[in-house]
Amino acid sequence: MTMKVAIIGCGPSGMFFLHALAHRRKRLEAEGDTAALALLPDVTCYERSSSPGGVWKSDRVEDKDDDDKLDKCKSTSMYEALWMNGPKECLEFFDYTFDEHFGCAMPMYLPRKLFLEYMLARCTKDNPTFFDDVKFNTSVESVTYNEEEGKFVVQTLNRMTGLGTECTLFDKCIWAAGLNGKPKIPKSIYEILSSGGFKGRVIHSSEVGPIFDQCARGKKILMIGDSFSAEDLALQAIKLGAETVDICSRSGEGIACETGSWPEDRVDIHECYLPTEVTKDGSGIVLSNGEEEITLEDIETVIFCTGYLPNIDMLDESLRPRFEGRYIFTDYVIPKDWKMSKNPLTREFGPIAIGKITSSIGIVRGDVYRGLLISNPNMMFSFDMSENPILATSRWLLLAHIMGDIPIPSQQQMKQYNLKILLDLLDTPFWRYYEENYMNRWYDIDDDHWSYDVSDKRMIDMLKDYFAKDMKIVARDCCDAKHPLQIGTYENLNERGEAFVEFNMVDSFHRYDLDEESPDASWKTFRDFDPSNKIYSVMTGTKAVPLKCRWLDIDGECKEDIVPT
Numbered sequence: 061m062t063m064k065v066a067i068i069g070c071g072p073s074g075m076f077f078l079h080a081l082a083h084r085r086k087r088l089e090a091e092g093d094t095a096a097l098a099l100l101p102d103v104t105c106y107e108r109s110s111s112p113g114g115v116w117k118s119d120r121v122e123d124k125d126d127d128d129k130l131d132k133c134k135s136t137s138m139y140e141a142l143w144m145n146g147p148k149e150c151l152e153f154f155d156y157t158f159d160e161h162f163g164c165a166m167p168m169y170l171p172r173k174l175f176l177e178y179m180l181a182r183c184t185k186d187n188p189t190f191f192d193d194v195k196f197n198t199s200v201e202s203v204t205y206n207e208e209e210g211k212f213v214v215q216t217l218n219r220m221t222g223l224g225t226e227c228t229l230f231d232k233c234i235w236a237a238g239l240n241g242k243p244k245i246p247k248s249i250y251e252i253l254s255s256g257g258f259k260g261r262v263i264h265s266s267e268v269g270p271i272f273d274q275c276a277r278g279k280k281i282l283m284i285g286d287s288f289s290a291e292d293l294a295l296q297a298i299k300l301g302a303e304t305v306d307i308c309s310r311s312g313e314g315i316a317c318e319t320g321s322w323p324e325d326r327v328d329i330h331e332c333y334l335p336t337e338v339t340k341d342g343s344g345i346v347l348s349n350g351e352e353e354i355t356l357e358d359i360e361t362v363i364f365c366t367g368y369l370p371n372i373d374m375l376d377e378s379l380r381p382r383f384e385g386r387y388i389f390t391d392y393v394i395p396k397d398w399k400m401s402k403n404p405l406t407r408e409f410g411p412i413a414i415g416k417i418t419s420s421i422g423i424v425r426g427d428v429y430r431g432l433l434i435s436n437p438n439m440m441f442s443f444d445m446s447e448n449p450i451l452a453t454s455r456w457l458l459l460a461h462i463m464g465d466i467p468i469p470s471q472q473q474m475k476q477y478n479l480k481i482l483l484d485l486l487d488t489p490f491w492r493y494y495e496e497n498y499m500n501r502w503y504d505i506d507d508d509h510w511s512y513d514v515s516d517k518r519m520i521d522m523l524k525d526y527f528a529k530d531m532k533i534v535a536r537d538c539c540d541a542k543h544p545l546q547i548g549t550y551e552n553l554n555e556r557g558e559a560f561v562e563f564n565m566v567d568s569f570h571r572y573d574l575d576e577e578s579p580d581a582s583w584k585t586f587r588d589f590d591p592s593n594k595i596y597s598v599m600t601g602t603k604a605v606p607l608k609c610r611w612l613d614i615d616g617e618c619k620e621d622i623v624p625t
């Protein structure tokens with residue numbers, strides 16, 4: 061009997077699983093291995109929207125419901141003018157290089173639109189009908205598992221007709237519906253704004269698309285949250301002519317806080333502040349850090365850059381992993397004699413007992429082993445927490461598990477594997493930061509923020525160790541899945557793996573190196589550094605080129621708008 065596999069979602073995760081399968085089929089056909097071909101699974105990919113690409117598309121309005129931001133909005137997308145926030149070289153495909161796609165050297169950061177086109181072209185270049193079998197406009201409404209039959213019952217809805225609920229049985233189910241699946245808005249802050257009678261517009265970062273120009277030009281904006289969305293939207297708002305952008309950062313640690321300087325002196329970051337009330341006339345917002353208050357007058361738009369939630373609503377409770385919260389590593393017992401190895405902070409920090417870990421740490425999760433739900437490994441998850449999510453080869457790994465290339469270990473072995481990775485990560489200062497006791501100690505000690513000082517060698521070594529640990533997990537997956545791109549082993553990265561670590565470092569330094577005192581501070585953004593001596597393709601050796609002109613002056617997302625002539 062042919063094994064039947066369901067995939068929920070045709071964003072990058074879903075489409076690259078289909079691609080891994082197509083790649084294997086092609087190889088087996090070339091080898092004339094009919095026996096192995098007969099064993100390939102029969103895969104059905106369901107996609108709620110009308111085309112592939114997931115959040116990389118800018119036009120996904122299908123599930124948006126503006127009337128109820130907190131509960132009903134079921135999908136997210138990037139906005140039209142969004143740019144990538146990491147080096148494209150870390151996401152290049154082994155079988156379709158940037159040179160082949162673009163025909164010339166390109167800048168290190170690309171507009172969303174160009175990267176989406178690259179991903180889609182990779183799938184269709186040898187196979188124009190690649191997406192023909194995907195069931196678009198079809199939403200998976202529920203997935204349950206019938207223990208007796210060992211089958212998943214998948215119920216779908218055709219969104220075009222609104223009718224025709226269909227139930228199908230599958231041996232395996234792959235969830236690829238997106239970690240950034242739906243907007244996350246903290247209820248308490250939302251309520252402060254609504255009950256305080258805030259008169260301006262309140263939106264989530266995923267909603268800015270068609271209205272950003274109106275929200276930004278000549279306006280005062282407050283962003284709540286300090287991560288990649290805040291960074292990107294703050295820069296975009298300056299480009300569009302916003303009068304001021306205030307960023308309110310609860311922790312004072314997000315990527316926006318790493319930025320050494322913002323162009324045009326129109327961005328203010330309020331570290332460790334949160335909104336506490338709306339001014340009497342409804343036009344201002346008061347921020348507080350518990351001791352001091354700042355009043356921001358005449359704010360016209362508040363943008364929640366507060367992240368996303370995974371879209372797991374369609375899965376039965378028993379099939380859902382825990383994504384955050386204090387139970388995430390409940391079953392894991394850290395050995396009593398475990399100690400961190402010596403590192404640049406050891407002397408200053410002293411010994412610190414392991415405390416609570418309340419979020420997933422790196423690629424390791426409590427109840428998921430390399431993409432398999434530990435309690436039911438037929439339920440699979442295609443997502444990555446790697447710093448380089450699209451490069452990460454988890455889809456090849458899932459296929460290797462499905463095909464039996466890699467045996468599925470016992471539940472106990474899966475947890476042992478996860479524990480080993482967890483301890484290895486916790487052995488690295490920047491990864492251990494996810495653990496409560498260590499983080500608190502860091503707060504106490506690092507008053508003057510030396511850990512943000514990239515001229516401090518300790519900082520450089522620790523950052524390198526952070527990226528290398530992440531990359532080594534990817535390297536192991538590449539080895540085990542026999543992925544064509546080999547970047548070394550879990551023990552040692554090879555030259556390519558080391559290059560990826562270096563690219564991540566360079567990307568971070570582009571933020572830290574922005575300097576308020578510098579003569580170009582008025583216009584320079586992290587995307588304006590010249591990458592040509594540091595960033596190159598590990599496939600072709602082609603060096604990344606600087607942007608055609610200042611990023612702030614680029615008006616368009618086509619190749620011609622960004623590549624020097």
Ligand SMILES: Cc1cc2nc3c(=O)[nH]c(=O)nc-3n(C[C@H](O)[C@H](O)[C@H](O)COP(=O)(O)OP(=O)(O)OC[C@H]3O[C@@H](n4cnc5c(N)ncnc54)[C@H](O)[C@@H]3O)c2cc1C
Nearest residue numbers: 069071072073106107108114115144145199200237238240
């Ligand atoms: C604003 C933003 C900027 C980002 N920038 C970068 C970046 O620069 N670099 C980077 O590497 N990553 C970036 N990311 C991360 C990005 O999410 C991943 O790169 C990638 O899109 C994840 O792919 P995915 O397929 O797992 O999820 P998604 O892209 O979310 O795709 C999931 C798909 O599942 C479908 N789906 C959901 N529910 C159902 C259902 N019930 N039935 C059927 N289909 C369903 C959705 O319609 C969607 O097409 C960014 C994310 C966001 C939100």
